[in-house]
Amino acid sequence: MSLQPFQVIPRLGSEGEPLDGExxxxxxxxxxxxxxxxxxxxxxxxxxxxxxxxxxxxYLHRNHEKIGENMTYxxxxxxxxxxxxxxxxxxxxxxxxxxxxxxxxxxxxRAEYLRVITAELTRLQNHLSLAGFLLQDMGASxxxxxxAFRQREKILxxxxxLTGARMMCNYMRxxxxxxxxxxxxxxxxxxxxxxxPRFLDEFQALLDENEILMSRTQGVGVLSxxxxxxxxxxxxxxxxxxVNYDLRKVDHYGIYDRxxxxxxxxxxxxxxxxxxxxxxxxxxxxxxxxSALRTLPPGPVLDPKTKLRGFRPKPGEAYGxxxxxxxxxxxxxxxxxxxxxxxxxxxxxxxxxxTILEDLCLGHQVADVVVILGSVDIVxxxxxx
Amino acid sequence: MMVPGQGILKGLAxxxxxxxxxxxxxxxxxxxxxxxERLASKEAARNFPFLVFDGDDWQQGLRCVACQICEKExxxxxxxxxxxxxxxPDYVGKLQFQPQRFDIDxxxxxxxxICVEVCPFDAIKMDTEFELSTADRFDQLRLRKHQLAKSNxxxxxxxxxxxxxxxxxxxxxxxxxxxxxxx
Numbered sequence: 006m007s008l009q010p011f012q013v014i015p016r017l018g019s020e021g022e023p024l025d026g027e028x029x030x031x032x033x034x035x036x037x038x039x040x041x042x043x044x045x046x047x048x049x050x051x052x053x054x055x056x057x058x059x060x061x062x063x064y065l066h067r068n069h070e071k072i073g074e075n076m077t078y079x080x081x082x083x084x085x086x087x088x089x090x091x092x093x094x095x096x097x098x099x100x101x102x103x104x105x106x107x108x109x110x111x112x113x114x115r116a117e118y119l120r121v122i123t124a125e126l127t128r129l130q131n132h133l134s135l136a137g138f139l140l141q142d143m144g145a146s147x148x149x150x151x152x153a154f155r156q157r158e159k160i161l162x163x164x165x166x167l168t169g170a171r172m173m174c175n176y177m178r179x180x181x182x183x184x185x186x187x188x189x190x191x192x193x194x195x196x197x198x199x200x201x202p203r204f205l206d207e208f209q210a211l212l213d214e215n216e217i218l219m220s221r222t223q224g225v226g227v228l229s230x231x232x233x234x235x236x237x238x239x240x241x242x243x244x245x246x247x248v249n250y251d252l253r254k255v256d257h258y259g260i261y262d263r264x265x266x267x268x269x270x271x272x273x274x275x276x277x278x279x280x281x282x283x284x285x286x287x288x289x290x291x292x293x294x295x296s297a298l299r300t301l302p303p304g305p306v307l308d309p310k311t312k313l314r315g316f317r318p319k320p321g322e323a324y325g326x327x328x329x330x331x332x333x334x335x336x337x338x339x340x341x342x343x344x345x346x347x348x349x350x351x352x353x354x355x356x357x358x359x360t361i362l363e364d365l366c367l368g369h370q371v372a373d374v375v376v377i378l379g380s381v382d383i384v385x386x387x388x389x390x
Numbered sequence: 391m392m393v394p395g396q397g398i399l400k401g402l403a404x405x406x407x408x409x410x411x412x413x414x415x416x417x418x419x420x421x422x423x424x425x426x427e428r429l430a431s432k433e434a435a436r437n438f439p440f441l442v443f444d445g446d447d448w449q450q451g452l453r454c455v456a457c458q459i460c461e462k463e464x465x466x467x468x469x470x471x472x473x474x475x476x477x478x479p480d481y482v483g484k485l486q487f488q489p490q491r492f493d494i495d496x497x498x499x500x501x502x503x504i505c506v507e508v509c510p511f512d513a514i515k516m517d518t519e520f521e522l523s524t525a526d527r528f529d530q531l532r533l534r535k536h537q538l539a540k541s542n543x544x545x546x547x548x549x550x551x552x553x554x555x556x557x558x559x560x561x562x563x564x565x566x567x568x569x570x571x572x573x
Contacts, residue, residue, distance in 0.1 A: 080465035083502030148405055155420055169436040169516065175502050183507070187433055187551070211404040214397030314463065314508055
C-alpha cells in the first residue's frame with residue numbers, strides 16, 4: 006500500500022538473489038470503455054501492481070471559459086449545460102447564482118422551490134447513473150446499469166416536460182426560472198418521488214450484500230480525510246472519507262435551510278463507502294423533494310425586472326457555488342460593465358476530485374484502477390471544459 | 391452469521407423477479423420499439439427552430455420582420471439573416487421589413503431556445519421534428535427560409551398550450567389595431 010513511485014519490489018530468484026522486476030508502461034485510454042469519456046492514464050506497472058499513474062486529460066477541451074468571456078451573460082447559460090452533461094440543472098443554478106450575486110438580483114419564492122426540486126432530481130439521476138456505471142465497471146455488465154437507467158428515464162421525462170430537453174435543460178435564468186411547471190407536472194413528480202424508495206430497496210437488494218462486490222470495493226482506493234481536505238476534494242467523495250462538509254448545510258444558499266435532511270458520512274473512505282454515501286444521499290434527496298413538492302408556494306417564477314437582452318451588471322466580481330452532485334461547483338465572474346464578463350472561471354468538482362487519482366491507485370491492481378476511477382465520478386465534459 | 395453466497399443469491403432473486411415481472415408488469419418493460427412504436431411528443435419538447443407564418447401563403451404570412459435580434463443573441467451564431475429592401479404588411483397591416491434570406495445551420499444550432507425567448511414578434515418557435523438525416527452534411531443541414539417556414543396550424547398542433555397563449559395575445563393586438571383604424 007505504501008509503495009513509492011519507481012520503487013522496484015525485490016523478489017527472490019531461484020538462486021536466492023533479488024531479481025529486477027521489469028516495469029511495464031501502458032497507456033490506458035483515451036478510448037477505453039471504463040474511462041467515462043476521452044481520458045488517458047499512463048500507468049507504470051510492476052506485474053499487476055500500479056507503481057505510477059499519470060492522468061492525462063484535455064482531449065475534450067472546448068475552450069469553455071474563453072467562449073464564456075466572449076458571450077453575453079445569457080448566452081453562457083446553455084453552454085453551462087454542457088459542462089457536466091449529466092447535471093445540467095445544477096450547472097445552470099451555480100451560474101445563475103454567480104450572476105445574481107454579481108448584479109444583486111432577487112429570486113422569487115416559487116423559483117427557489119423549483120430550483121431545489123430540479124436540483125435534487127438532478128442529484129438523484131446523477132447518483133443513479135454513477136451507481137450503474139460503477140457496477141458496470143466492476144463487471145456486473147448490464148443488469149444494474151439497465152435498472153438504474155430505467156429509473157433515471159422517469160426523471161429525464163420529468164425534465165423534458167418541464168424544460169423541453171432531457172439533458173441540455175437550459176432552464177434557469179438570472180432571477181428565477183424560464184417557465185412555470187406545466188399542468189400535471191407536480192403530480193407526475195410526486196409519483197416518481199413516491200415510488201423511488203421502492204426502487205432503491207430493490208437496487209440495494211440486488212448488489213449491496215453481494216460478496217463479490219464487497220471484496221472488490223472494501224479497502225480499495227482508501228482516501229484519508231487529511232488528504233481529501235488538503236487536496237480540495239469535495240462532494241460525496243469527501244463525505245465518504247468522514248468529513249462532514251456539505252455546502253447545502255454550510256453555505257445556506259437557496260432555501261435549503263427550510264428542509265430537514267441529514268448528510269451521510271462514510272468512515273473508511275474506500276470505494277464501497279463512496280458508493281454507499283451516494284445511495285444514502287439519494288434517500289436524503291427524496292426527503293427534500295417530498296417536502297418541497299408539498300410546500301411549493303404559488304407566485305411568479307421569474308423576477309419581472311429581469312432583463313434578458315442587454316444585461317449589463319455593474320463592475321465587480323462574484324463567486325457563486327453550490328453543492329452539485331459531484332461536489333462544489335463554483336462560477337467566478339468579473340464584470341467590467343460590458344455585456345460580456347471580463348473573466349469567467351469554472352471550479353469543476355470532478356476535475357479537482359480527479360487530482361488525487363494516483364494516491365488512490367498506488368499499490369492496487371490494474372482492475373482496481375477501473376473501479377477507483379469509477380468511484381471518483383468524473384464527467385470529462387467538466388474535467389476538460 | 392451470513393452464509394457465503396447469500397448476497398449473490400439475493401441479487402439473483404431480484405434479477406429473476408425483474409425478468410419474469412417483465413412479462414406481466416408494464417412497469418418493468420419500458421422499451422419502446424422505435425420506429426414502429428413512438429412516444430407522444432411533449433408540449434415543451436424542442437429541437438430546432440422554425441419560422442411561423444399566418445394564413446396560406448408562406449411568403450406573405452411570414453411573421454419575421456428581419457429585426458436580426460435572434461441573429462445577434464444566438465450563442466453559437468447559427469442564424470444568418472439578410473434584410474430585403476421590399477417591405478410587406480404584417481398581421482395588423484403595418485408595413486414591415488422582411489428577410490430576403492433566413493438560414494439556420496442546424497449542424498451548429500444547440501437547441502437552446504434563446505432565439506425564441508428574445509423574439510418580440512413570436513415569429514420563431516421550436517420544432518419537435520427530429521428525423522432530419524440527410525446525405526450531405528454541409529448544404530442540406532443549412533435550412534433555408536422556405537424549409538423553415540411552417541404554418542401556425544402546425545405550431546398549434548405541436549405546442550397547443552403555448553400557441554393558444556400566443557394566438558390570444560396576437561389576436562388582442564390585432565383587434566386593438568383594427569379598432570384604432572376604425573376611429
